[in-house]
Amino acid sequence: xxxxxxxxxxxxxxxxxxxxxxxxxxxxxxxxxxxxxxxxxxxxxxxxxxxxxxxxxxxxxxxxxxxxxxxxxxxxxxxxxxxxxxxxxxxxxxxxxxxxxxxxxxxxxxxxxxxxxxxxxxxxxxxxxxxxxxxxxxxxxxxxxxxxxxxxxxxxxxxxxxxxxxxxxxxxxxxxxxxxxxxxxxxxxxxxxxxxxxxxxxxxxxxxxxxxxxxxxxxxxxxxxxxxxxxxxxxxxxxx
Amino acid sequence: xxxxxxxxxxxxxxxxxxxxxxxxxxxxxxxxxxxxxxxxxxxxxxxxxxxxxxxxxxxxxxxxxxxxxxxxxxxxxxxxxxxxxxxxxxxxxxxxxxxxxxxxxxxxxxxxxxxxxxxxxxxxxxxxxxxxxxxxxxxxxxxxxxxxxxxxxxxxxxxxxxxxxxxxxxxxxxxxxxxxxxxxxxxxxxxxxxxxxxxxxxxxxxxxxxxxxxxxxxxxxxxxxxxxxxxxxxxxxxxxxxxxxxxxxxxxxxxxxxxxxxxxxxxxxxxxxxxxxxxxxxxxxxxxxx
Numbered sequence: 389x390x391x392x393x394x395x396x397x398x399x400x401x402x403x404x405x406x407x408x409x410x411x412x413x414x415x416x417x418x419x420x421x422x423x424x425x426x427x428x429x430x431x432x433x434x435x436x437x438x439x440x441x442x443x444x445x446x447x448x449x450x451x452x453x454x455x456x457x458x459x460x461x462x463x464x465x466x467x468x469x470x471x472x473x474x475x476x477x478x479x480x481x482x483x484x485x486x487x488x489x490x491x492x493x494x495x496x497x498x499x500x501x502x503x504x505x506x507x508x509x510x511x512x513x514x515x516x517x518x519x520x521x522x523x524x525x526x527x528x529x530x531x532x533x534x535x536x537x538x539x540x541x542x543x544x545x546x547x548x549x550x551x552x553x554x555x556x557x558x559x560x561x562x563x564x565x566x567x568x569x570x571x572x573x574x575x576x577x578x579x580x581x582x583x584x585x586x587x588x589x590x591x592x593x594x595x596x597x598x599x600x601x602x603x604x605x606x607x608x609x610x611x612x613x614x615x616x617x618x619x620x621x622x623x624x625x626x627x628x
Numbered sequence: 629x630x631x632x633x634x635x636x637x638x639x640x641x642x643x644x645x646x647x648x649x650x651x652x653x654x655x656x657x658x659x660x661x662x663x664x665x666x667x668x669x670x671x672x673x674x675x676x677x678x679x680x681x682x683x684x685x686x687x688x689x690x691x692x693x694x695x696x697x698x699x700x701x702x703x704x705x706x707x708x709x710x711x712x713x714x715x716x717x718x719x720x721x722x723x724x725x726x727x728x729x730x731x732x733x734x735x736x737x738x739x740x741x742x743x744x745x746x747x748x749x750x751x752x753x754x755x756x757x758x759x760x761x762x763x764x765x766x767x768x769x770x771x772x773x774x775x776x777x778x779x780x781x782x783x784x785x786x787x788x789x790x791x792x793x794x795x796x797x798x799x800x801x802x803x804x805x806x807x808x809x810x811x812x813x814x815x816x817x818x819x820x821x822x823x824x825x826x827x828x829x830x831x832x833x834x835x836x837x838x839x840x841x842x843x844x845x846x847x848x849x850x851x852x853x854x855x856x857x858x859x860x861x862x863x864x865x866x867x868x869x870x871x872x873x874x875x876x877x878x879x880x881x882x883x884x885x886x887x888x889x890x891x892x893x894x895x896x897x898x899x900x901x902x903x904x905x906x907x908x909x910x911x912x913x914x915x916x917x918x
Contacts, residue, residue, distance in 0.1 A: 520897075523903070560848070561848055564849050565894055592872045592873075607882050608880055610848075611879060613876060614875075617874060618875040623800075
């Protein structure tokens with residue numbers, strides 16, 4: 389195995405490519421030899437970040453999308469021409485809101501689900517025929533670490549994260565015999581509470597994504613991996 | 629980060645590293661720049677150490693029966709005399725002497741606990757002083773039976789499940805020293821004798837496919853995994869790629885733990901038989917080829 393070029397010959401589409409983690413994933417995947425396309429919503433901020441990324445790694449293709457139904461349809465229709473061999477899809481979108489459930493706006497919840505989860509599902513559906521044809525595919529969903537532990541005010545974000553982890557766990561059962569698998573990375577929703585010194589950085593999530601994307605983890609299927617310094621397992625000792 | 633030499637300059641202790649899964653783990657770590665102390669019951673383990681020293685001169689073997697507290701103590705003392713830092717500990721050793729719950733034999737139960745659980749805890753406790761100097765990583769090789777039931781597995785499952793809990797406790801207790809602790813739950817994994825089996829049937833497509841199908845029952849993925857998969861997961865967890873991962877349990881099992889039950893309709897490709905054959909043919913990298 390070429391450990392220094394773990395994604396040689398691979399083609400990755402990174403959704404939320406202008407998010408902190410999305411950027412790190414795109415740059416790391418490119419460093420490891422993948423042909424990378426980073427996509428994010430049209431905005432001034434996206435444009436600024438994409439300009440920076442173009443300077444750091446000129447080979448990364450950058451797409452601004454509006455993610456409307458029409459746009460997703462275009463991705464689906466053009467999958468065979470624009471992403472002919474896209475065999476890695478990473479969702480690194482990062483739009484979450486907190487709030488107590490009785491006050492939480494349903495519109496915000498729907499948008500959260502749409503940006504972080506539904507778009508990834510629809511893009512995965514668009515790329516799936518190619519993955520099945522090529523007998524290779526990795527779906528990597530990056531979600532907040534709220535699937536197994538709770539915090540006040542996070543019910544909606546946690547529901548979103550739980551949906552992503554469950555989707556990855558289940559969808560992999562459909563297609564694993566085509567060598568198409570899915571896994572989830574859980575990243576700190578509120579950094580700074582970790583037992584390990586220092587909060588995780590986007591590169592830490594990117595390294596986990598790299599591990600999921602390459603053959604190092606080829607027998608790891610439908611898993612959720614917390615990159616959060618152990619905070620999920622930590623209960624503070626009562627003060628004496 | 630140098631991904632081609634993820635463990636450059638590190639010193640690793642791999643229990644039961646003289647053969648089987650432990651040998652795969654040690655070899656991958658040496659490939660990435662580490663030196664290894666390994667142990668095993670059979671004195672022939674020295675030959676493995678000799679092989680390791682070609683690429684990692686500081687590697688060595690110490691004969692050790694992990695069921696005996698005096699042997700475990702001697703191993704820790706000898707390693708601690710020979711090196712001044714231990715960066716990585718992989719608790720690989722494991723045996724299975726299980727009975728049905730209602731028929732548990734005291735001696736077999738105790739022996740399994742001594743090797744699997746006490747072995748892992750003693751090794752960890754023994755090497756923590758060396759790890760506390762600069763931080764370190766402990767990886768426990770547990771089993772999917774720590775979270776799934778498969779009769780009869782009383783002694784084995786309970787010993788390994790206890791290791792999972794121990795790992796979590798260790799992770800939070802020693803996080804402030806920069807020490808991480810994680811668990812790998814292997815599923816169906818072919819190890820030691822696989823090479824010999826495959827060497828005998830490698831040229832027969834039918835025999836190879838038939839052999840592979842024995843490990844395919846109830847698996848979401850094709851057949852069984854390779855010890856190489858476990859080694860690569862241990863490498864990931866031991867390296868800075870996972871520097872913020874601690875307290876985790878990773879199932880390296882082809883999806884067994886995550887499937888609701890084994891009787892479901894799978895979508896099979898039209899060339900499933902050919903794919904199956906190719907997987908079985910190519911998945912099992914002989915340890916000599918690492």
